Amino acid sequence: METGTADFCLxxxxxxxxxxxxxxxxxxxAQVTCIIRPTSNLRWLEHLNVSLVRASLLDAGSLRHPLRETRFLFHIAGVTKANHPYQYYxxxxxxxxxxxxxAYRYGKKIEHILVLSSQAAAGPSPGPEPIDEAAPCRPVSEYGKSKYRAEQVAREWMxxxxxxxxxxxxxxxxxxTDVLEVFKNVARGWDLRVGRTEQQVSLIQVRDLARGIILAGTHPDAVGQTYFIADPQPYFWSQVVEWLARLMKRTVRTIRVPIILAYAVATLAEAWSAFSGKPGIINRDKIKEVAHPYWVVSADKIARELGFVTQIELQAGLEETYRWYREQQWL
Ligand SMILES: NC(=O)c1ccc[n+]([C@@H]2O[C@H](COP(=O)([O-])OP(=O)(O)OC[C@H]3O[C@@H](n4cnc5c(N)ncnc54)[C@H](OP(=O)(O)O)[C@@H]3O)[C@@H](O)[C@H]2O)c1
Incomplete structure (x- = not known):
């Protein structure tokens, strides 16, 4: 790792x-600069030839140096789990x-900025039909509301x-570490379902997403646009569980958890998170999302306008992930 500035800033x-x-x-x-915090864990960057700059995303002045030579800025940082709505905000x-x-003040060479939002900013889809970018945003969780508000901030700068x-x-x-919980449940022989209805979701494998971020963040036609990005095929979580069970050679038992019980467990989990200081994956905000049966988006616009298509099919993506978890002894 080096220190300095480069074409891409993350x-x-x-x-x-x-x-x-x-x-x-x-x-x-590519020449890459990563803006990090003094507390950041560098384990995933250690083997990469990137420049590291310690700066605060809450202090514009501290970002002067890393943004001075940047041509492409990818703002990926975000909070996905929190103990309090303010932390999402x-x-x-x-x-x-x-x-x-x-970026406006110091990024004189900036050609393109990508702001990574989330499907949660748009909220759940009303039915099994995928929603597109023209659908009104109806976030249901504090996380989703904060991502929607971040989008509004970005639009004000457009x-x-x-x-x-x-x-x-x-x-x-x-x-x-989030979908890992599904893998862990299957490894225990559980197919844990919250609520009565089965959830149908859009998904994307992280290496496909990384390719999409680089494409959307450098393609001139993408400037000023908002895109969903996803595997074009939606999935029921039960299909994911079925494939994982086959992969792990496990028999799984379906355990249905009523929403009300899930809220109670989430409340206890939050109390533990507040005590330990580490926000966990199970919280009431997450249950608000899980309570909606359809989270299905259309990735037609990014395919049509930028030519982006995913390359990793779900089964292959799950297999790669499973192998990696095993190698790391996370499973
Ligand atoms: N994972 C998903 O399923 C998913 C889905 C849709 C959208 N997204 C979006 O993708 C982005 C990355 O998510 P992820 O899953 O990679 O989360 P993650 O593993 O928790 O990583 C979050 C990153 O953001 C940084 N960060 C958080 N708050 C920060 C702050 N106040 N100042 C500086 N850096 C800060 C963290 O830095 P430290 O290492 O210093 O903590 C870390 O590098 C987020 O914007 C999220 O909303 C994720």
Whole structure:
């Protein structure tokens, strides 16, 4: 690792999604600067030839140096789990406002900015029909509301900065710790379902998403646009569980948890998170999302306008992820 500035500047590169974007850029021999915090864990960046700059996404002045030579800025940092709504607001909205203000002030060479949002900003789909980018945003969780607000901040800058907003659905793949819980349940022989109805979702494998971020964040036609990005095929979680069970050679038993019980468990889990100081994956905000049966988006616009198509089919993506979890002894 080096220190300095480069063509591509990434926030959130120490996280699950950002580390794969950093890796994909390095594979293309691109010059990459990662904005990190003093507390950031560098485990996913250690083997990469990237420059590291310690700066605060809550202090525009501190971003002057990394943004000075940047041509492409990918704002990937965000908070996906929190103990309090304010943490979502700070980690998603305030960081976006700060980096865009800094880009405007100091990023004189910036050609393109990608702001990574989420399907959660749009909210669930009303039925099994996929929603597209023209659908009104109806976020249901505090996380989703903060991502929607961050999008609004980005749109307010669009007349002065070349911004693209990208909205992935649930992302899975090596290094992920959220969908890992589904793998763990299957390994225990459980197919855990919250509520009566089966959830149908859009998904994307993280290496496909990394490719999409680089494409949408550098393609001139993407400036000023918002895109969903996803595997074109929606899936029931039961299909995912079925494939995982086959992969792990496990027999699974379906355990249905009523919403009300899930809320009670989430409340207890939150109390534990508040005590331990570490936000967990089970919380009432997550249950608000899980309570909606359809989270299905159309990725037609990004395919039509930028030519993006996913390359990793679900079965292959799950297999790669499973192998990786086993190698890391996460499973
Ligand atoms: N994972 C998904 O399923 C999914 C789906 C849709 C959208 N997204 C979006 O993708 C992005 C990355 O998510 P992820 O799953 O990769 O999460 P993650 O593994 O938790 O990584 C989050 C990254 O953001 C950084 N970050 C958070 N708050 C920050 C702050 N205040 N200042 C500076 N850096 C901060 C973290 O830095 P530290 O290492 O210092 O903590 C880390 O690098 C987020 O914007 C999220 O909303 C994720």
């Amino acid at each position: 926030t959130g590169a120490t996280g699950f999604v950002g580390s794969w974007v950093a890796q994909a850029l390095c594979d293309q021999q 700070q980690g998603n909205v305030e960081t976006t406002a700060t980096i865009l203000e800094a 007349d002065r900065l070349p911004i693209t907003i990208l909205r992935p659905p649930a992302v899975y793949g090596p290094r992920d």
